[in-house]
Amino acid sequence: MSGPSSYEPKTAIERWLDVRLPIVRFGVDLMDFPTPKNLNYWWTFGGILAFCLIEQIVTGIILGMHYNASGDGAFNSVQAIMREVNYGWLIRYIHANGASMFFVAVYIHMFRGVYYGSYKAPRELLWLIGCAIYLTMMATAFMGYVLPWGQMSFWGAKVITNLFGALPVIGPSLTTWLWGGFTVDAPTLNRFYSLHYLLPFVIAGLVGLHIWALHVPGNSNPTGVNVKDKSDTVPFHPYYTVKDGFAVSVFVIMFALFVFFMPEALGHVDNNIPANPLVTPAHIVPEWYFLPYYAILRAVPDKLTGVLLMGAAIACIFALPWLDTSRVRSMRYRPQAKLYFFIFVFDCLLLGLCGAHEPDEPFIRGVSGFMLGDSNINSYVWVSRVAAFYYFAYFVLITPILGLRETPLPAPESISSPVLSHPAAAHSGAVAAPEKKG
């Protein structure tokens, strides 16, 4: 995609092709791409995500052959897939759990990017494209969850589309336009199916751009130090194809445990009841990967503010390259930043926990607490307020200020220098326990 090409066409057909459509050159350069040799296992999630996308598209296309996107037929067609289609249960459970696996991988991939400063110049655009992929993934996953047309599908769609109604002036007409009617109904289902089929290919296009933007500056690495010369890198193939392949395989084992032995663990029982606009489920909860945003949304008692905060929570991720003032890329050499980062990871998990509970539920059972403002201090709504405050503070206060004030540790001269001085590298040429390093 960029950089000098080492490819020499050897056969006549390759030479003929190379001046017309250099597709062999493209493939060879992709495989030979010089990649820092110190990438650790956190870097394998890019490959894992590529696997997830392909797996979701393949299973999704097969499901689409049997699915009937109509208000009357959707629920039963999904059940026909589960019961009558040969291995339909397998395809559907892979697809349904695959969405969760996709988000597990993308969150780890994003946290890795934050920890190692992968978004810093010259990789801002790479980061932005990644954020666009994440946003498209969220839209795709949300619309996919609506398709089985169970109770949680229907009411989830209702809650989320209603959020747009909070926008001033355009809100009501926007929701009507989204619904294709005056409430969530069969037309909504049809258009969601159409978009759910479209968006994964948009994601695939964005992934192409993401990889292109990656191949211009090349990979970052755990030290954050730029590649100096050839001794710092290895060709992508076979070094990283085999390492990523191993990581994908471990990931698939975890995936298979869900698909075969607890396929409904990440779902909700109410979605096994057909959609019914007249009966509201007792607790409407989104899928686990949306719970932190759901907690931020419900943290404030005003709908528009909640919606804006939720949008701002995502906007902060986009803006990160310009919020971070530190010149040191990797947090390995930023002890204070590291501490705030781990609190941030914990904070995101805490927000997720808050999103799964009713706002009024006591956070610590058996403790009565006292009223503070509109709610009891010992309630999930107050915990989500504190957690949401830290979430935003991390982006708009801690990250900009810390970068200017902290004293970072000295970073190594080159990628190779910390490797060569590493105790494991000292005793022999063979590498002992490479997975512990990086």
Added chain:
Amino acid sequence: MLRKLLALAGLFALAGAPAALAETTQAPLRDVSWSFNGLGMYDQEQLQRGLKVYTEVCSQCHSLNLVAFHDLGDPGGPLYDPKYAANPNDNPRVKAFATSWSRQVPDIDADTGDPIHRPATTADVPTPPFPNEAAARASNGGALPPDMSLLAAAREGGPAYIYSLITSYAPTPASIKSPPPGKYYNPIFPGDLSSMASDPDHVPVGGFIGMPPPLGDKDCKVTFDDGTPCTKDQEAKDIAAFLNWASDPHMEQRKQLGFSVLIYLSVFTLLLYASYRQIWRNVAH
């Protein structure tokens, strides 16, 4: 304050009453162990007993619209026979069960176009007890008996919930002033009795359900073909197991395939790890 939160919930179209106002309660589910727990498989005799309970008791009010007769003869199903593994439609027990279904299938005479009723074939689903929802409600005091095909998957606790519910009917607690007419108190049925209780600090758990105790007053409603002594508890366990099968008919195939997949993946992963060590052996990293 609280009203603000309620308004918020309402705005989000959480039309169901929020937790602070209406906390649904239910008694803890009864402890029961199933053959299909964890890595286990279905007990075919239990499924057959459960099928009999469904046929003779539940099917009077509850449909089973997603389970065709031939599904009963699939691997793991109550009427499975390895001789007819390729095509359960040929299984004589499945055929006999379909044709003997108490309600015939409403159909159209192909020659005259007249509405007729014909015996069920293995491709049909059991003809439901009521022709439509309105008829079902009219016959059940306004309540709608849910379709049972996915009941075990659609309730928190699954088969344990079904077993507990039908064995836990109790007399209406004394603190309930005016119990709803034609409904039955059940501590397992999720409900909110705070508005009915005389003492707001001692609200009984559970709720009122439209279904009368389905297994009746006597010890037993059905006679099991395999000679298992019939008790109410046995019937409850067996129907819960059968309904779990109806919700998850390919569970046995899923778990069996899961084992093979995990063995394959483990070997594959080890090979990849060995290749990784081999390829990287001369690179300090």
